Amino acid sequence: MVPDIERDETPWVRLDYKTPPQEAKKLLDFFDRFVVGQEKPKEKLASKFLMYKHGLNKEDKPAGVLLFPGPSGVGKTSMVKVFSNFLFGSPKTFTRIDCAEYQESHTIARLLGSPAGYVGLWDPDNPDPSRKGIEPQLSQWNIDKFGYQASVPNEVKQRKMRLTEELGKLNQKLQDLKDSQVEGPDDEARLISAFNLSLGEFKKFQAEIRQLDEKYPYRPGGYPAILLFDEIEKMHHEIVKVLLQILDNGMVTLANGKQTILRNCFIFMTSNVGSERLAELLENRGVVGFRTRTVEKIDHLIYKTTLEEIKRSKHFPTELIGRIGKENIMVFRQLKEPEIRKIIDMQLEQAWAQGR
Numbered sequence: 580m581v582p583d584i585e586r587d588e589t590p591w592v593r594l595d596y597k598t599p600p601q602e603a604k605k606l607l608d609f610f611d612r613f614v615v616g617q618e619k620p621k622e623k624l625a626s627k628f629l630m631y632k633h634g635l636n637k638e639d640k641p642a643g644v645l646l647f648p649g650p651s652g653v654g655k656t657s658m659v660k661v662f663s664n665f666l667f668g669s670p671k672t673f674t675r676i677d678c679a680e681y682q683e684s685h686t687i688a689r690l691l692g693s694p695a696g697y698v699g700l701w702d703p704d705n706p707d708p709s710r711k712g713i714e715p716q717l718s719q720w721n722i723d724k725f726g727y728q729a730s731v732p733n734e735v736k737q738r739k740m741r742l743t744e745e746l747g748k749l750n751q752k753l754q755d756l757k758d759s760q761v762e763g764p765d766d767e768a769r770l771i772s773a774f775n776l777s778l779g780e781f782k783k784f785q786a787e788i789r790q791l792d793e794k795y796p797y798r799p800g801g802y803p804a805i806l807l808f809d810e811i812e813k814m815h816h817e818i819v820k821v822l823l824q825i826l827d828n829g830m831v832t833l834a835n836g837k838q839t840i841l842r843n844c845f846i847f848m849t850s851n852v853g854s855e856r857l858a859e860l861l862e863n864r865g866v867v868g869f870r871t872r873t874v875e876k877i878d879h880l881i882y883k884t885t886l887e888e889i890k891r892s893k894h895f896p897t898e899l900i901g902r903i904g905k906e907n908i909m910v911f912r913q914l915k916e917p918e919i920r921k922i923i924d925m926q927l928e929q930a931w932a933q934g935r
Contacts (some may be wrong), residue, residue: 603629603855606670606721613661614654619878620647620909624662627845641830642803643845645901646811648885649911650854659807659847663725666803672725673805676716678814687818690717692834701835714775717831717837719799726802726843732793742784749781781820800840811848812894819899826902848903852889852895857881858913884908 603625610621627643636643643772647655660670680686690713692701695903701712701810714721738880757772763765774889808814808822829842886908 590893605707609665610658610661613660613664617654617658617911620645620658620902620911621705623907623909624658627654628662629668631843631845635776638842641825641841642845643842644826644903644907645846646850646908647911648850648889648908649914650851650858651851653911653913655849655911656807656809658747659805659849662845663805666805667729668724668848672729673807674725675718675807675809675815678808678810678812681814684815684817686815687821688834689715690818691715692718692833701855702834709853715833717833717839719837722804722839722841722844723799723802723805725729730802732872735795737790739788742788746784746788749777749784752777753781753832798844802843804841804844806841806844806846808848809928810850812850812852812892816894816896823898823902826899850889852892853885853910856888858908881912882908 594631598798605620606625606628610625614621623646624643626646627636631642649655659673663673664670666672676690680887681689693712703711703713703714703718705921756770756777759770761770790843811819811822814822821831825841827847829840829844831841886905889908890897890900
């Protein structure tokens, strides 16, 4: 089941990482178990989640939008995986768009589907399975499936799985009976009886699956979801327009004209833009008096420098930065030696636990 994310009307308390309310502390503690350092991104994501949970986010926008710039290996993607684990019980329950695979304009078809008249046009209503086409990554079901599956009790999912397996076996049995050679009247009567018995069981299992589906109906766009654009700077600039559409109104129009609703979806973007300049700063190159700066001033300088690099980058048009919002750009810092040691210790503990 999805853990405690039903939206409610209880009073909103502004999040303070030093003294967070109990509700926020639950999420922050969960982050701390898996992500070392990066306190500000943790706090921001927890704040976004609580605003969504309390119905305080804009209803015509995605549930939350965050850009995570920073060097490789500092926890950007891990943060998304941990959030996925918190929401749905697995670090793999989110839709990931590897932007390195979308460097050509024609690859937009993978996201939205093939245009009308082209091979592969997605037509989910076509009764012929061979002519349904290729389902795009941003179809409503691909966005919703993890949230919907998490909303259905495990025992119900297991029961449906067993029923589906039995239906497969019965379907094969019915086909075998249908193809059997009749060697006489008695044999024909036996085959008809066996066929009718199997057909009755088949219909019975089908009816039970329908009842379960009616009890836990799928509501398109009605589930929390996570969508990650990994290394957003590698995506073709024409495809960035798809992202702008999503950030604008929490929806996107597919090539077949159908719309995907993403207003319960948390949108994450990761980027390595500005990492080299940030590394120079942290190595004390080109900044007079860097060693004497306070932590707060260093954090501000890191944010300011990264933002300047993002603005300067051709991969981040002004309208994209505007849709994201500067306040939603959370810079991930290079890990310090004690943090790296802690990560190694955590990984060793996990490996030890898995090996026992």
